[in-house]
Amino acid sequence: MSEVITKNNHPPKVGFVSLGCAKALTDSELILTQLSAEGYQTSKTFQGADLVIVNTCGFIDDAIKESLDTIGEALAENGKVIVTGCLGAKAAEDGGNLVRKMHPSVLAVTGPQATQEVMDAVHAHLPKPHDPFLDLVPNAFGVAGIKLTPRHYAYIKISEGCNHRCTFCIIPSMRGDLVSRPIGDVLNEARALFEGGVKEVLVISQDTSAYGVDVKYRTGFWDGKPIKTRMLELVQALGDMAAPYGAWVRLHYVYPYPSVDEVMPLMASGKVLPYLDVPFQHSHPDVLKRMKRPASGEKNLERIQRWREACPEIVVRSTFIAGFPGETEEEFTHLLDFMQEAKIDRVGCFAYSPVQGAAANDIPGMLPLELREERRARFMAVAEAVSTAKLQQRVGATMQVLVDAAPALGKKGGVGRSYADAPEIDGVVRLLPPEKISKTLRVGEFTKARIVSAQGHDLVAQPF
Ligand code: SF4
Secondary structure, three states, X not given: OOOOOOOXXXXXXXXXXXXXOHHXXXXXXXXXXXXXXXXXXXXXXXXOOOEEEEEEOOOOHHHHHHHHHHHHHHHHHOOOEEEEEHHHHOEOOOOOXXXXXXXXXXXXXXXXXXXXXXXXXXXXXXXXXXXXXXXXXXXXXXXXXOOOOOOOEEEEEOEEOOOOOOOOOOHHHXXXXXXXXXXXXXXXXXXXXXXXXXXXXXXXXOOHHHOOHHHOOOEEEEOOEEEEOOHHHHHHHHHHHHHHHOOEEEEOOOOOOXXXXXXXXXXXXXXXXXXXXXXXXXXXXXXXXXXXXXXXXXXXXXHHHHHHHHOXXXXXXXXXXXXXXXOOHHHHHHHHHXXXXXXXXXXXXXXXXXXXXXXXXXXXXXXXXXXXXXXXXXXXXXXHHHHHHHHHHOOOOXXXXXXXXXXXXXXXXXXXXXXXXXOOOOOOXXXXXXXXXXXXXXXXXEEEEEEEEEEOOEEEEEEO
């Protein structure tokens, strides 16, 4: 079969914009892997593409606006646009599709995790360049596929959807209930990543501690051996697999259920990074109830204390919402006290902002924007004081640092991260030029470094 050549006389080119969170990023990677396997090329500009795919985010109003604006730009500059991702699944006020309502001329709209539907739409509007019998078909779920993250770290999505119904969140209405990936698939993907040189695997989902709940922790198979579809077994296997490569495994979106205690020995022994991203969102039991948060009945202060006893190195990262509807000054003070006592290492905080379609919009007691913002600022002042004091304690210590940037082999220094820093959301370790002339720094390699000072959210270190 002859190759399809477009009107511009080149193999078909697709422009791709990936917006949103790490989960959306993995969807983008799957689509790009499939496009590349079928011989499509990518274009860095809208004008240079034969068609544009926009992977959207629909989480908060700002993200929705950014997604709609990007679709508008792509339509203006290119004209042929396929929309996928969370916003694609969102309904407009009249019940129709929001994207179609705002941009009726888009070619196709799909929800998230819809690689096949997106590819069907691409095929319909921009035919495949190769003979399908000769196609290089990538393995399912992105094994060794295209990564949008730098080559040395990668996200692994272990499940889709969520069984909870937090009142501020519309993700379950867009992504559906929890569906765990087969554990054998997840481990195969991890193995391909480590073999391909990835030095840090970041486990993501909407609720990592719930992995396998939907399949009743079914026994799957990997490498010919039975293994339960459960967080503990998964983390253990990932840790074992990472060890010969000297690679890191980092856990995100873990809820403080008692079962998480079982992971502490794996962190204490260095099998997985002693780092836990636990989105607490608030501390006051009544606010947590209004939020309908998972594990809202847990005694979180005691739990964090126990984690620190079992694994003194542990770094806890969390996100919070200030000014949730009905939040009283007393409830907010509870949150400040919690922060001071729990000494959460890394913190993000949003002032509550209503999300269209979220149940929280019907909760009485919406606070004025200035008060929500003021509480956010007060919370962040406490959180930053805690974080700064913790970073200061590291001065003088030696840490292992994964190098993310090192121009000229690090002769002028570089930027890296320790186990305490997840990419993009936490601080970094600023590396000074090595003292030894023979020492080089390379992206994707580890170096030992002595911490010499703390600056804001970052550390400054001397590599050796
Ligand atoms: S746990 Fe809550 S916030 Fe997270 S995805 Fe599920 S419903 Fe949304």
